[in-house]
Amino acid sequence: MRIFLIGAPGSGKGTQARLLSKRYHLIKISIGEILRELIHNKTSPEKKIKNLINKGKLVSDKTIIRIVKNRISQKDCMSGFILDGFPRTIGQAKIISKNEISVDYIFELKIPTKIIIERILKRKKDSLTPKKTYSLKNENLPHANNNFFFRKDDDEVIIKKRLQEYKKFTQPLKTYWNKNFKNKKIQFFEIDGTQTILNVYKDIKIILEKKT
Numbered sequence: 001m002r003i004f005l006i007g008a009p010g011s012g013k014g015t016q017a018r019l020l021s022k023r024y025h026l027i028k029i030s031i032g033e034i035l036r037e038l039i040h041n042k043t044s045p046e047k048k049i050k051n052l053i054n055k056g057k058l059v060s061d062k063t064i065i066r067i068v069k070n071r072i073s074q075k076d077c078m079s080g081f082i083l084d085g086f087p088r089t090i091g092q093a094k095i096i097s098k099n100e101i102s103v104d105y106i107f108e109l110k111i112p113t114k115i116i117i118e119r120i121l122k123r124k125k126d127s128l129t130p131k132k133t134y135s136l137k138n139e140n141l142p143h144a145n146n147n148f149f150f151r152k153d154d155d156e157v158i159i160k161k162r163l164q165e166y167k168k169f170t171q172p173l174k175t176y177w178n179k180n181f182k183n184k185k186i187q188f189f190e191i192d193g194t195q196t197i198l199n200v201y202k203d204i205k206i207i208l209e210k211k212t
């Protein structure tokens with residue numbers, strides 16, 4: 001099963017990816033995390049990527065498509081995967097329509113802008129006082145891979161830019177999808193991301209477990 005999760009910044013993609021990956025024993029891949037690791041490791045000319053991310057802008061399709069193709073061709077993805085943060089542009093979706101990347105389900109988590117800004121700013125604040133916020137469940141504990149701490153792009157001005165990028169490049173995907181993917185087996189679903197974490201998860205699970 002190949003599941004792609006898209007949605008505005010702060011819509012809960014990462015959280016759902018974690019829950020779904022546990023439930024279905026699928027590897028979880030986050031494009032944002034891969035990019036942040038690349039920047040951190042300073043392996044190649046990643047300065048350009050860093051600048052784009054820190055300005056709230058999208059990274060080029062060419063780079064993203066290369067990263068995705070490379071990652072999902074690895075052995076641990078053979079029986080399926082959950083990909084958080086792809087496709088975000090028509091250019092990236094085109095690669096799917098050309099069958100260069102295969103997918104079974106795409107879920108878009110929908111959530112109004114105002115709630116998003118509140119959520120991300122809360123995430124930033126909470127990351128500065130982890131003990132207070134993350135004392136209950138392991139599920140909520142920030143950990144090294146999460147790269148959740150001190151994200152430079154979780155700043156109000158940059159969040160607004162990220163949201164603009166989402167509106168400009170990612171929101172039009174639905175129309176693109178309806179026009180170009182009608183006859184394909186790929187299924188595109190919109191999920192109400194304002195619900196509780198558990199209810200969003202349940203909505204996705206119902207779709208995935210629906211008998212055809």
Ligand code: ADP
Pocket residue numbers: 007008009010013031032033035052053056057058059060064084085086087088089092153162
């Ligand atoms: P969010 O979903 O909150 O924006 P991510 O961690 O998924 O957070 O992404 C962080 C940043 O990484 C994005 O703002 C963007 O710069 C870059 N990025 C991630 N996925 C993509 C993509 N598919 N295309 C272009 N840029 C991307």
